[in-house]
Every structure is written in structure tokens, then in C-alpha cells.
Amino acid sequence: MSFFQEPPRLGNQYDEDVLLRSYLERVLPPDLKASLEDEFRELGELSGGYFYEFQLRDRLNEPELTQWNAWGQRVDHIEVSPLWKEAEALTARRGLVAVAYERKSGDRSRVHQFALNYLIQPSLDIYSCPLAMTDGAARTLVSLGDKALVERALPHLTSRDPSTFWTSGQWMTERTGGSDVGLTQTVARRDAEGWKLYGTKWFTSATTAQMALTLARPEGNGEGGKGLALFYVETRGADGRMNGIQINRLKDKLGTRKVPTAELTLDGARAVPVAGLTDGIRNMASMLNVTRTWNAVASAWMMRRGLALARDYAKRRVQFGAPLAQKPLHVDTLAGLEAEFHGGFLLAFRAAELLGRMEAGTATEEELLLQRLVTPLAKLTLGRQTVHVTSEVVEGFGGAGYVEDTGVPRLLADAQVLSIWEGTTNVLSLDALRAMAKGGTLEALDVDARRRLAAAKDAGLRPGVVAVEEALGKARAWVMEAMKDPAGVEAGARRFAL
Ligand code: MFK
Ligand code: FAD
Structure with a gap:
């Protein structure tokens, strides 16, 4: 009789996620958790059922750019995949951005928002990319406080109505540098109509925004980041025509293939300064803060999805007389990955908690310092972890893991971007060093770690406590050594941060 392998299956992604449920139990007040549970369960159901199946069906649909219409006019229209269209409507209805701004869950609103996204996004093919940037733009406009811009854009960015919901792009990278953004060559000129931008943006992911x-x-203005200004740009005018923007091409990428990442020419794009005419990089920092938190949580949900599929498959695939789930070495391999994912998850959600407390105004001084440090640490650590975990997940499926229409290779291809965009591992390691150089940060980290270790000791988790104490001891020794050798500090930044 012919034999056929069974595909992996997913159940309700909330009910099946012991880690998420125990975490929410710990950090959400009981009433709040009870009031959100239906919402989490519904998204868990959609994620493991309808949208997972949709994602597999939608696999070969990619964004398409039409630069010209039949009558010779430049239109620069991008048609996104059917899954992405539905993801946009879902985003608005479920408030996947809005929840953070409505703040109905108080200073747990970021935990609430990121839990929703963690549940649904693994089935939405990196639709999280425009959402992260939309959220970052909303946060930046609110933080910088230009009343007219807030009134114009915020209701759209946080809308729960699909017909009025907007997404936002974050156009920083140019050919001169994605890390060294201070090299930006785009110029802003003022004429009778206002400010207009001229230049090239080399990677712009939310081109449909x-x-x-x-x-x-x-x-x-002078050189460097200080001489740059942060501008608000609407991509199309009231007539629907592009606002002095041309889409030159969509990038042909290793992964994130549903994301329309484009190269743009700005040729007189009308723009409005958001907060003065200098210090653009500093003014963009609150955006990076938000998008890097998204990146960390996205890394966690991607690991979770890979492991959920691998665990299910291990129950179905029989080799050498038993399911893989009964082979001690396979079980040990998955358990190691699971442990790595748990650590990453907790770090990413710690960043989300701190962001929420900062925004709600309930963060202590110590927590504000921690937030600045934990965000790059979470982003860079989880970015690397996810590449490792998804690579192991591919291997856990054997040859099937290497075959595109199983949907498994996409996990690895998509994971690789998480350590590149929003600042590479090295650049964020240097950012973490900068954060640590700020007075009080190391002490805040130390106090926080000691408090957690004491709680873990009380809970009887001795072996884990010893391991963490050892790691902290090494980190302290490294800092002491590093102070003696500034060049060594930079060279060792990544090892230290990780
Ligand atoms: C799945 C979901 C994930 C999300 C998807 C998103 C899609 C992809 C979108 C992108 O990739 S967008 C592009 C992202 N690009 C980057 O992240 C840039 C990476 N490079 C850096 O982060 C560099 O460190 C940086 C450009 C910031 C360095 O530039 P500079 O010119 O050397 O700036 P400097 O002097 O370090 O900082 C300028 C000011 O900003 C300083 O303030 P002051 O003027 O008051 O001194 C800094 O303190 C402040 N600053 C910089 N980084 C900060 C920050 N403040 C707070 N937090 C930070 N992280
Ligand atoms: P480089 O800066 O040239 O880096 C090359 C290498 O040098 C990296 O390994 C880096 O870690 C290392 N390096 C750089 N500086 C240092 C240093 N000081 N010390 C040690 N090592 C260093 N950008 C946007 O603005 N908007 C977008 O929407 C967007 N979407 C993207 C979508 C995708 C799919 C990708 C892949 C990128 C996107 N980017 C976007 C660009 C992304 O943010 C940049 O690619 C990234 O920040 C790295 O910049 P770079 O490509 O210029 O690399």
C-alpha cells in the first residue's frame, strides 16, 4: 500500500500556547485577563485555522507594481496579495494598532496589543511590517506633538474602520547607508507652496501606505544626523496621483516576499516638518523604539509558529518504529529550541511591558533606563535566535522542510530579515552600549536582575539562578575590563550584548 506523509496541523493558537497563557496570567490583573480572553481565543482560532489555510493557498501571490497605465500616465500602483488585503481589514477591526492608543488596558495596553499580534501575525505573512511602522509613526507624532499633524493622521493610523484606516512607511535607508543614516542625501527645499523633498530612498517597505x-x-543645513529634519509625507494627493514620488522597482528578496519593498525617487514630494528643521535622527528615535519592540515580539511569534509545526509533525512522522515525538534525541532537540524560545519570548514581552508603562506614565526612573536598554537587547537577541530556531525547524521536517509548498522554508527565509532591518545586530549592540553609558542604566539592570533572581530563588529555581548569576558576574567583569580598552569595547559589543 502506498504511504503518504501527513502535513502538520495547528489548533487554536491561544489554547495551545501554554507559555503565553501562563505569562498573561502573571502580568495581567485577573479581571483584565478574563475580559480579554475571548478576544485572544478568537484570534487564536483564526490563526490556527482560517488564516493558516489562507496563507498556504496564498503562497505564490506576490505584490505587483504597475508603473504606467494604458494611456501612458505614471500610476505606480502596487497590488498586494489577497491575504494582505484581508489582513488590512482585520487589523482595523481588531485594533491591532489601535489598542495601544485607546489604552483601555491601562499600562498593560502594550502587553494586550502585542499578545493579539503575537497570536495572529504568524499567519499573515509579515503584514506586521507595515503595522509596526504605522504604530511607530503614530507614537512619533504623538510624542513630538505637532497638533495639526496629530489631528490629521492619528485618527487614521489608529482607526478601527477599514475604510478610513491608514498605514505608514518609515523611509530612512538610502544607498549611502542604512546604518549610518546621517549620510542621507535627500534634500528639502522650501518654495511658495511649502517644503518639497528630492532624493532616493533605497528600501521602503510600506510603499502602499x-x-x-x-x-x-x-x-x-550641516552634515550628519543633526542636520537632518524629520518630515511627514502623504504618498498621494487628493486626486489620487502620487505626490512627487516615483516607485522605481520592487526588490527581489530572499524572504518577506509579500512585503512590497521598493526603491523610490522623491522628486518634489510635498512634505511637512514634524518637529523643527534639525535633529531628525533624534526625533525619529521614538519610532525606532516602537518598531524594534515589534521586531522582538515578531521574532518570538515566528519561533513559536515554527516550533508549533515541528512539535505537531513529530507526533505524525514515524521513523525507526516510533513517532519522532518518542525518539529521545529528537525530543531533546526540540526541548532545547523550546527553552531558547521561552527565554526570547520573556525578553520581548519585557520590552513590551516597559514600553507600555513608559507610555502610560507609570514607569519608574529605573524602568525608563531599563526600557532604553532592553529594547535594543531584545531586538538583537531575538533576531539572531529566530534565525537559529527556524533553521532547526526546517531540519526537524527533514527533506519536507526544504520544500517550498510545505510552507516551512518561508519561516527561515523570513526570519533572516529580523536581524537586518530596524538596525543590524552589530548596530544595535553599539546602541545598547550607548544606552549603558547613560548614568544609572547598569545599576538599574543590576537591581532588576537581583530582584528577579531573589524571586526565582524563593520559587526554588536554584539551577537557573546559579546560571544567571554566573552570566551576570561575567558581564560585570567584562564591563570592568572594557573600561580599560575603548577599542576593545567596540569590538566586543556584540558578544557582550548577546
Ligand atoms: C516584523 C515587524 C518589524 C518591523 C518592520 C519594519 C520594517 C523595516 C523598516 C526599517 O528597517 S526602517 C530603517 C531602520 N533603520 C535603523 O534602524 C537605523 C540603524 N542605525 C542606527 O540606529 C544608528 O545607531 C543611528 C542612525 C541612530 C546612528 O546615527 P548617528 O547619526 O550616529 O546618531 P547618534 O548621534 O547616535 O544619535 C542622534 C540622536 O538620536 C542622539 O540624541 P542627542 O541628539 O540628544 O544626542 C541619540 O541619543 C538619539 N538616539 C539614537 N538612537 C536612539 C536615540 N535615542 C533613543 N533611542 C535610540 N535607539
Ligand atoms: P550596512 O549599514 O551597509 O551594513 C552592512 C554590515 O555592516 C552589517 O552587517 C552591519 O551590522 C555592519 N555595520 C555597519 N555599521 C557598523 C559598525 N559601526 N560597526 C560594526 N558593524 C557595522 N529601511 C527603511 O528605511 N525603510 C524600510 O521600510 C525598510 N525596509 C526594509 C525591508 C527589507 C526586506 C530589508 C532587507 C531592509 C529594509 N530596510 C528599510 C533597510 C534596513 O533598515 C537596512 O538594510 C539596515 O538598517 C542595514 O543597512 P544597510 O543595508 O545599509 O547595511
């Missing part, structure tokens, strides 16, 4: 925040150098 209705607006973007971007950097440009007002004519006459």
Missing part, C-alpha cells in the same frame, strides 16, 4: 515619516536635509 498612505503616509510616511522620512528624513531629509533642509538646504543649507
